[in-house]
Amino acid sequence: MNKTVKNLLLKNSYINTLQQQKKTIKRLEEEVKELKRTVNELRKDTEYKIELIAPEDKYEELLHLWYRQHKGRELDFDNLETLDDKIQWLKLNRNSEKRSLLADKYRVREFVIDTIGKDYLIPLLGVYDKPEDIPFRDLPDRFVVKANHGCAYNLIVKDKSGLNISEAIEKLKSWLSENYAFKNGLELQYAEIERKLIVEQYIEDSAGELNDYKFYCFGPHVECVVVCLDRGKGKTSFYLFDREWNLLRYNKAGKKAPDNFTLPKPDNMDLMFELAGKLSEESGEPFVRVDLYNCDGKIFFGEMTFTPASGADKNRGKEADQLFGKKLNLQ
Numbered sequence: 136m137n138k139t140v141k142n143l144l145l146k147n148s149y150i151n152t153l154q155q156q157k158k159t160i161k162r163l164e165e166e167v168k169e170l171k172r173t174v175n176e177l178r179k180d181t182e183y184k185i186e187l188i189a190p191e192d193k194y195e196e197l198l199h200l201w202y203r204q205h206k207g208r209e210l211d212f213d214n215l216e217t218l219d220d221k222i223q224w225l226k227l228n229r230n231s232e233k234r235s236l237l238a239d240k241y242r243v244r245e246f247v248i249d250t251i252g253k254d255y256l257i258p259l260l261g262v263y264d265k266p267e268d269i270p271f272r273d274l275p276d277r278f279v280v281k282a283n284h285g286c287a288y289n290l291i292v293k294d295k296s297g298l299n300i301s302e303a304i305e306k307l308k309s310w311l312s313e314n315y316a317f318k319n320g321l322e323l324q325y326a327e328i329e330r331k332l333i334v335e336q337y338i339e340d341s342a343g344e345l346n347d348y349k350f351y352c353f354g355p356h357v358e359c360v361v362v363c364l365d366r367g368k369g370k371t372s373f374y375l376f377d378r379e380w381n382l383l384r385y386n387k388a389g390k391k392a393p394d395n396f397t398l399p400k401p402d403n404m405d406l407m408f409e410l411a412g413k414l415s416e417e418s419g420e421p422f423v424r425v426d427l428y429n430c431d432g433k434i435f436f437g438e439m440t441f442t443p444a445s446g447a448d449k450n451r452g453k454e455a456d457q458l459f460g461k462k463l464n465l466q
Contacts, residue, residue, distance in 0.1 A: 194321055198223055201320045205447040218422070218459035222446030223320075225465070229420070229441075230323050237418055237439045238324040240283040241333050247436050250417045251410050255436045257428075258336040266307035266332060271300050277337035280307065284328040285315025286440070293337070307332060320445040340430040347437065348407060350425045352415030353462045357408050359383055362398060373450050374398060378408050386452035402432030414439065422463045 202210040282288035316326035347363035364372045375383040411425040426437030
């Protein structure tokens, strides 16, 4: 065997070894990812079950534990400074039938009609107690199914021809089987909601988008709006604007934005601030986040949220958390 052939064989052997090592590393990385996912699901499941069986007199102790796990610091009810801190206090001290009604994505519709009028509601296609009762085949090509008793229970159907109805029914069943109040840090306003599925008309603007506008309200005062862009595209961007449409550089996106950065002010944004303030004032709550949509100037009500991210919001940023905390009066 001459030297050239020998070197080629050695080189090929080395390349094969590297390729095998890369495959092994990739396989191990995937196994680690799967293990992390499993551990995370087990942790969430354990939290959920512990909260579900915990007696009411243990709620405060459980909330302290949850907060430490999710915020990395202790919760001090004698020294509440940030919005997230105060949301924890509200969880335990502001539960009422009206708060539960406003958190109910179905029953809140009557409140919206009485407060700002029916024209701001997304058209309703149906309300059902069981997913098997939904006439999927009779629905339009695009629609949205929501469970009314929590957050992120949204089945968005943009093309019914691609919908696996059996899988959709199983997903909806799993949502209805959960008491959302005990899923993520005792959001007790959801505990007694009668669970239903609502089917709404699919809405979007002329660009085929549906941007979310989240108004931070402290009584009748609307502090700012969080504009949520590119939802469902892998990475959502959050920008805070005041009533005069000035960018507030409280969070990461705002701080990183160029000096001249802005976004086009949507049509009827001043009206959106006004509507959010009316809904907040009529709620009687010291703090609520009112979510609205704007489709080329046509405004739709989304929801009212008393515990955004269960009071552990990583997108809001520490500065905004401190500033909003000063706005919230618990007296």
